[in-house]
Amino acid sequence: MLNKLVRQVRPPKRGEDGDADTKGYPVVDPYFWKPKVGLNFGDYLASAIVQRMLAAKELLVNEPVSRHRRLFSVGSVLHFAQTGDAIWGTGRNGKMGVDRHRFETLDIRAVRGPLTRRFLGELGHAVPDIYGDPALLIPKLFPNRFRRRSGEQAVGIVPNLHDTGLIVGDNIIDPTWRWDAVISAICACDFIVSSSLHGLVIADAFGIPCAHLRLSDTEPDFKYIDYCEGAGRSQFWSSTSVAEALDRGPLPPIAHDAEALMAAFPYDLWDA
Known part of the structure; x- marks a missing residue:
């Protein structure tokens, strides 16, 4: 009887991500x-x-x-x-x-x-x-875990996953780091230059000035324009180098209804 009860309450198998296997329920x-x-x-x-x-x-x-x-x-x-x-x-x-x-x-x-x-x-x-x-929504969902820390680093560069080998430097924020490490690194910067869409999104979420960097033709502009228009940004443009991005300055701020x-x-x- 006890063995039968244990089988009934045993949790379902778990997938590689730790979520319940749908074969259980x-x-x-x-x-x-x-x-x-x-x-x-x-x-x-x-x-x-x-x-x-x-x-x-x-x-x-x-x-x-x-x-x-x-x-x-x-x-x-x-x-x-x-x-x-x-x-x-x-x-x-x-x-x-x-x-x-x-x-x-x-x-x-x-x-x-x-x-x-x-x-x-x-x-x-x-x-x-x-x-x-x-x-x-990251600042609203994690109000005590992530906060903007201006003055720690002047510029952070966030490459798209496909661009990681195209740019080097001490101020590179690697998109393959842990998600929380990337957010923390972005929050320490005064200006973000990013070919990663979510480098821009996280910068916008915390009110950090940002610019789009186009290092390759791997990612068309569609998703960047789609995001910017959905977030209420009035204009979007790209720069082909960090120097050009710094010279042109940040994109206009967003006006999003979270x-x-x-x-x-x-x-x-x-x-x-």
Whole structure:
């Protein structure tokens, strides 16, 4: 009898990320893209942010729910979505053609910006005009863990994952560091020059002046413009060197409604 009881209450198997294996019971799975080696801090923010949003309601990521769902949030990962997935702040990757988006219906709560909204609208999806990259919420979700520390470092350079070998220096902030280490390093800078989208997003979130650096043609402008327009930035431009970025100065500040994005979080997926 005791052995039978132990089997009944034993927790489900756990996947490589520590989340409950859906073979044990259905859960909501927060999606984030993983490179073949290591992690990219901008993509991993999806996990950290969803966990923190749930903690505000005393919920866990692996709460049992009535049916398995996937939640897409941070990242240019729309092309990985499948029919029935939920979307909260996700953006389209401008490198991916229409044929890579094979979903029929989506549960859309918010998107990164108006370019993604327009793209989904052209595919026949109803999309609310609630915009923003969820990484903009980091200061609200972690008010005591991360704070802007001006004066520690004049300039920080955040390369895109694909650009990490194209620039060197003591002020490089490596996007493969732990997510919290990257945020802390950005918060110590007075000016951020970044080819990483989330280098710009985190700088904007903490009110740190920033400029976009184009080191290669790997990433089209689509996601940067989509983010900037969704965050209420009046203009966007790129520089091809750190010297040019410093000479031109920072992009205009954003004017984003964080409360609307937070209010759109799909708590109802966790129906426990």
